[in-house]
Amino acid sequence: MSDDIYREIILDHYRNPRNKGKLALADVSVHDSNPLCGDEIDIHLKIESNKVQEIKFEGRGCAISQASASMLTEMVMGKELEFLKDLRKEDILENIGLTNLGPARIKCALLSLKVLKVGMIKYYTEKDPAYAEKINGDSQSY
Amino acid sequence: MQKGILDTNTLRDDFPILKRKIGGTSEIVYLDNAATTQKPLAVIRSIAEYYMNHNSNIHRAVYDFAEESTRAYELTRDKVAKFINARFVEEIVFTRNTTESLNLLAYSWGRNNIKEGDEILITELEHHSNIVPWQVLARKTGAKLCYVGIDDNGYLDLDYFIQKVETGTVKLVSLSHMSNVLGTIVPIKRIIKSAHKFGIPVIVDGAQSVPHMPVDVQELDCDFLAFSAHKMLGPTGVGILFGKRELIENMDPFLAGGDMIKEVFKNETIYNEVPYKFEAGTPNIADVVGFAAALDYLSEIGMDKIRKHEIELTDYALDCLSSVEQLTVYGPSKAIDRGGVISFNIGDIHPHDLATILNKRGIAIRSGHHCAQVLMERLKVSSTSRASFYIYNTMKDIDKLMYALNEARRIFRL
Numbered sequence: 001m002s003d004d005i006y007r008e009i010i011l012d013h014y015r016n017p018r019n020k021g022k023l024a025l026a027d028v029s030v031h032d033s034n035p036l037c038g039d040e041i042d043i044h045l046k047i048e049s050n051k052v053q054e055i056k057f058e059g060r061g062c063a064i065s066q067a068s069a070s071m072l073t074e075m076v077m078g079k080e081l082e083f084l085k086d087l088r089k090e091d092i093l094e095n096i097g098l099t100n101l102g103p104a105r106i107k108c109a110l111l112s113l114k115v116l117k118v119g120m121i122k123y124y125t126e127k128d129p130a131y132a133e134k135i136n137g138d139s140q141s142y
Numbered sequence: 143m144q145k146g147i148l149d150t151n152t153l154r155d156d157f158p159i160l161k162r163k164i165g166g167t168s169e170i171v172y173l174d175n176a177a178t179t180q181k182p183l184a185v186i187r188s189i190a191e192y193y194m195n196h197n198s199n200i201h202r203a204v205y206d207f208a209e210e211s212t213r214a215y216e217l218t219r220d221k222v223a224k225f226i227n228a229r230f231v232e233e234i235v236f237t238r239n240t241t242e243s244l245n246l247l248a249y250s251w252g253r254n255n256i257k258e259g260d261e262i263l264i265t266e267l268e269h270h271s272n273i274v275p276w277q278v279l280a281r282k283t284g285a286k287l288c289y290v291g292i293d294d295n296g297y298l299d300l301d302y303f304i305q306k307v308e309t310g311t312v313k314l315v316s317l318s319h320m321s322n323v324l325g326t327i328v329p330i331k332r333i334i335k336s337a338h339k340f341g342i343p344v345i346v347d348g349a350q351s352v353p354h355m356p357v358d359v360q361e362l363d364c365d366f367l368a369f370s371a372h373k374m375l376g377p378t379g380v381g382i383l384f385g386k387r388e389l390i391e392n393m394d395p396f397l398a399g400g401d402m403i404k405e406v407f408k409n410e411t412i413y414n415e416v417p418y419k420f421e422a423g424t425p426n427i428a429d430v431v432g433f434a435a436a437l438d439y440l441s442e443i444g445m446d447k448i449r450k451h452e453i454e455l456t457d458y459a460l461d462c463l464s465s466v467e468q469l470t471v472y473g474p475s476k477a478i479d480r481g482g483v484i485s486f487n488i489g490d491i492h493p494h495d496l497a498t499i500l501n502k503r504g505i506a507i508r509s510g511h512h513c514a515q516v517l518m519e520r521l522k523v524s525s526t527s528r529a530s531f532y533i534y535n536t537m538k539d540i541d542k543l544m545y546a547l548n549e550a551r552r553i554f555r556l
Contacts, residue, residue: 005498006553015490037494038511038524060524062492105498 005098005105006063013067018074023056030119034111036104039065043073043115047123050081062108068096069112076116084120085135089113147451148443150536156182156439157534164504171505171539176322176350176483176512176530178372182439185375189432200427201401201418215427218434219417225437226367227358228384235383235390235417236425240349241271243368243383244316246396246420247345248275251366252314254394258284260313263306263342265290265298266520267321267328270513272347276316288312292520296324296473296480303333307340315344319351323512323528324473325456325480327351331362338363343389349373353532354452354481356445359384376436377429383420390416397422448533452482455531459484459540466547468556472521482531485512488547489556493527496550503546 023029023044033040039061046054055073059066075095076084092113093099093106101109117135124132154160157180164170172180192214198207200215223231237243252275256262262276266289273287280287288306291299306312315337320327334344343365351357352367353374359367366389371380385393395402395413399422404412413419440448457477463469468489474480488496493509500507508528511518518524529543 006495011554036510039494062494064495105494108494 010063010067013070014063017066017070019056020058021056022058023054028119028123030115030122032111032115032118034107037062037108039108039111041065041069041112041115043112043119045119052076052079057112064105065108065111068092068109071096072112072116084116087113147447147454148533150534154534158183160534168504171542173529173531173539173543174506174508175532176528177508179375179532182375184435184439185377185432188435189377189428192428192431199424211427214431218430221434221437222382226352226384227360229360230387232416233384233387235420236430237381237383238379239381240347240368240370243381244271244347245275246383247366248279250393250396252279256283256285256313260285261288261311263288263290263312263315265317266292266517267318267326268516269318269322272316272318273516295475296326298328304336307337307342312342315342318347320481322350322483323485323514323517325483326473327480334363350481355449365389371433371436374436375439376433379426380429380433387416395419399423443533451533452531453477455535455537455540456480456482458537462540462544472526483528485526485528487523487526488551489554491550491554493525496527499550499553500546505543505546
């Protein structure tokens with residue numbers, strides 16, 4: 001039964017989200033929503049020497065979308081931007097332990113990754129447009 | 143359990159889809175009737191029979207098939223007119239759905255009758271289909287869109303409504319007869335009477351009311367009424383627009399092309415008479431024909447009985463839901479003031495999570511904003527879960543819903 005979607009770890013991140021809030025002086029902030037569910041995610045990034053120095057998220061929505069965002073912030077904190085760029089949806093689903101989601105709910109799980117990718121593109125558009133274009137091409141599958 | 147108003151056991155046999163097993167082993171509990179209803183065999187067979195024996199285009203050719211098709215298509219129009227007690231059969235226009243009916247009005251009536259500075263009055267209860275066309279019209283004409291608010295129990299602010307229509311600037315009232323989220327049934331007859339005192343025409347969005355209770359356009363004296371076949375056992379792709387003959391006769395066409403014409407010259411066209419003026423192109427003939435079977439099915443049961451059945455179910459459901467801790471029901475607390483639509487939230491379980499858990503137990507409910515984001519904002523929620531009933535639902539369905547809701551609470555450790 002898919003009730004095991006709602007395992008302890010998902011409920012824990014839903015009710016006690018990590019890295020939730022605003023980020024003063026963020027280098028990049030991105031918002032997106034899922035019109036189907038009404039889930040909303042904002043991601044704020046502080047980047048230094050091509051590393052995620054700090055990441056925060058704000059949002060509202062279902063347990064899957066919010067827990068996934070919370071777990072994503074833990075996953076990328078302190079990581080090289082190169083690592084973020086290479087993140088695939090399979091990595092996210094594996095990270096949150098939900099590899100069997102249906103087409104409707106998978107969008108909830110991947111909303112935060114989509115926002116993060118847009119954030120990366122936004123960040124590089126100023127610094128290195130050619131590189132931004134490359135990330136954009138790589139993430140067309142979202 | 144006492145015997146209900148409808149013989150649901152026999153009736154359910156007419157709906158093959160209700161036998162499908164979803165998730166576990168039990169038959170589906172379908173509680174998303176405000177979105178669309180299931181179809182009885184009579185409707186499904188009628189469509190198949192049309193394609194197997196009569197298929198042809200209508201209103202033109204003279205061979206037998208074509209005459210049969212035309213006759214069947216027009217027979218549905220007669221039945222619709224009778225169903226809502228229209229004075230003239232010409233007052234019934236077939237569209238694709240309620241949304242198209244409302245867009246037709248915003249375009250064909252609105253652009254000739256609404257001008258800069260006028261006010262269009264709608265309510266906070268509206269579905270997006272009765273908001274967005276008026277926003278478009280207001281932007282196009284420079285008119286203003288105004289909303290009648292609701293109180294915390296989902297009842298319309300009638301004092302505001304009266305005040306507003308007295309000002310003389312309101313040129314159109316368009317409102318839902320029954321909310322698709324809260325189930326609120328609005329006092330439509332009183333509203334129409336007040337608006338008419340000031341010569342303001344009233345459009346009634348009957349998408350949720352016509353399938354669930356007797357609606358008599360002459361008794362209500364509404365100027366226009368829009369509804370959809372698929373929410374009342376009929377096929378998708380068939381909408382109905384009722385309009386008083388003198389009003390629709392003076393309206394411009396919405397779509398132009400074949401079948402809506404009398405004579406076409408190089409630079410001008412004489413339009414066909416109503417209702418054909420509004421039915422350009424080959425219509426959805428097979429589904430219109432199938433809709434007649436749905437109307438027969440409902441008429442045989444009787445709309446009064448259907449309404450009573452739903453009051454009984456709603457009353458029972460409201461009672462059961464009130465016993466669940468941390469559960470909030472939105473809208474009127476009395477079953478008599480609402481249709482069989484119940485929106486609710488439980489603790490911090492998001493409606494989409496709840497719907498996922500219920501789906502695994504074979505229960506289909508709707509979760510989200512229900513195409514009513516203005517209302518969601520008024521209720522200060524981003525979404526709700528919604529259970530909505532129809533003729534084939536039983537108290538046992540509600541018992542299964544209650545059991546599953548308690549399971550959801552356990553899973554979420556509430």
